[in-house]
Amino acid sequence: MAISREEVIDFIYDEARMLDEGRFSEWLSLWLEDGHYWMPLDYKQTDPHLVTSLLYEDIFMLRLRVERLNGARTFSQKPKSRCHHVIQRPFIDEMEGDRIVTNTSMHYVETRLDEQFLLALTATHELKVVDGAIRIANKRVDILNCDAAFGNIQLLP
């Protein structure tokens, strides 16, 4: 059965909700094994390999991130951070066979103790339909002020 546009859009909303509710293991299970989460350091960066990025993480690293958040000696997460995504309706830029590409504007808020910060960002999802289910093949998050100096960004924008 083919995937509808509405299912794609729901998927993007559901993913953001998982992150906001801290359902990280569930979030991990959305990913395909060879996927990468990329957060460029430079505006319109094209290369993830030979210049620095904020993140360019494979599944091992993402799993590490998630397990670390739950660890007993994760000092920077005592107390834990919380996050909140406000997302605009995703654009579906491509929908061809089992490949789907979406582009979504978001405002991301992260907080811990007395600190809170806001990031404006654009998420580009490369999705793939596998056995009738939508999965994340790759995700790119461009922060509007990616070249600014940040303090800790601890969760996943």
Next chain:
Amino acid sequence: MRTASQIAALFTGPQVHRDVYTCPEIYKLEMQHLFANTWVFVGHESQTPKKGDYFTTQIGDQPVIQVRHSDDEIYVLYNRCPHKGTKIAIDREGNTGKFFRCPYHAWSFKTNGCLLAIPLKKGYENTGFEETENAKGMTPVGAVRNYRGFVFARLAAEGIGFEDYFGDSISSIDNMVDRSPEGRLEIAGPPLRYMHKCNWKMLVENQTDTCHPMVAHESSAGTAVNIWKEMGNPEPRPPAMEIIAPFMSPYEFFENMGIRTWPNGHGHTGVHHSIHSDYSAIPGYFEALSATHGKDRAKEILDENRHNTVYFPNIMIKGPIQQLRNFIPLGPDKTLVESYIYRLVGAPDELLARTAMYNRMINAPTSMVGHDDLEMYERAQEGLMSNGMEWVNIQRLKTGDEDFTEEAVENGTTERQMRNQFDAWVKFMTATMEKA
């Protein structure tokens, strides 16, 4: 204001007073004396490769411009219009052509700072303008040295020379550059920029703090090791294992790694081996380096596995992975960390890819390793405000009096390098203070 002897009293040898991290007056004195009397890193020459190329940064709290002049030399100028103070360059880098032009009233300057032209210049006739310092143009810093591509400056016009200041410590820069088959490094992209609400010296001290990785970074390095085991120890190891897992090495590993200190506050970890020793070989690289230097020399260059080299006051370089971290003070409790990476010209791209990976895994504001470091610094900055105790202890492996004018190699868990930094701190803080 404190006198030279009061400054010297803040460092006793085994202890340092908390005011060096928290006190706004001390910070001001650091900007005025320490960052003027020492040789401070500015940038890399490949950031300004062509005539007219400039790059803006800070030396201590002083805004400066690194610029390549028409004689192909690199100049470092204060980023301030001699007319009314407007910053001449605001963007982080660019090309200004043959001259700088102030956007306020269009005074213009050659790229060595000399005044070129003022519109309606006759308005200054018979005013005595020619005798003012403003008439000279943009002010250059006291002294500049481009050492194998790394540009350092001393703000003070007089003071210690470059060679005397760095001495044998310069061997760490040499080793990093020698790793290029062409003997040349090139900047690779913009730096990570990470804001820390703590004093700049906490970051510098942490570069040779070998008793914290297995504790503070257990949540990342320890968890990585556990996940890999659960997966059945797959080979080749995931990249994260190569980069992050060595942080979990036992105390013994760090003890045996060794620490070397040099005069004037410089020093490095990883004398005998380091967390960078076990990186996998990159095909074609040894061959390329051997073609330049011969096999024996190439092996000698690569066998040097220095971990972190601190160049006092405020940078750290990692030769084996071509990285430089600049700890830029913005206030007594605020530091901007810029982490740069370099390409070894003539070496395979895979090396640079590993360097870029290291940088984002360890030094990014999004890094799991960085998160715990920053947490520790900020807790320390807050904790030091407590009046329950005024002194910080840096006594580990200090037996008897220490002579920091001699190079020394010691057990890798010593805090001697931190003491070495404070010895240099007192020296360069008080060098230009009235002795009272």
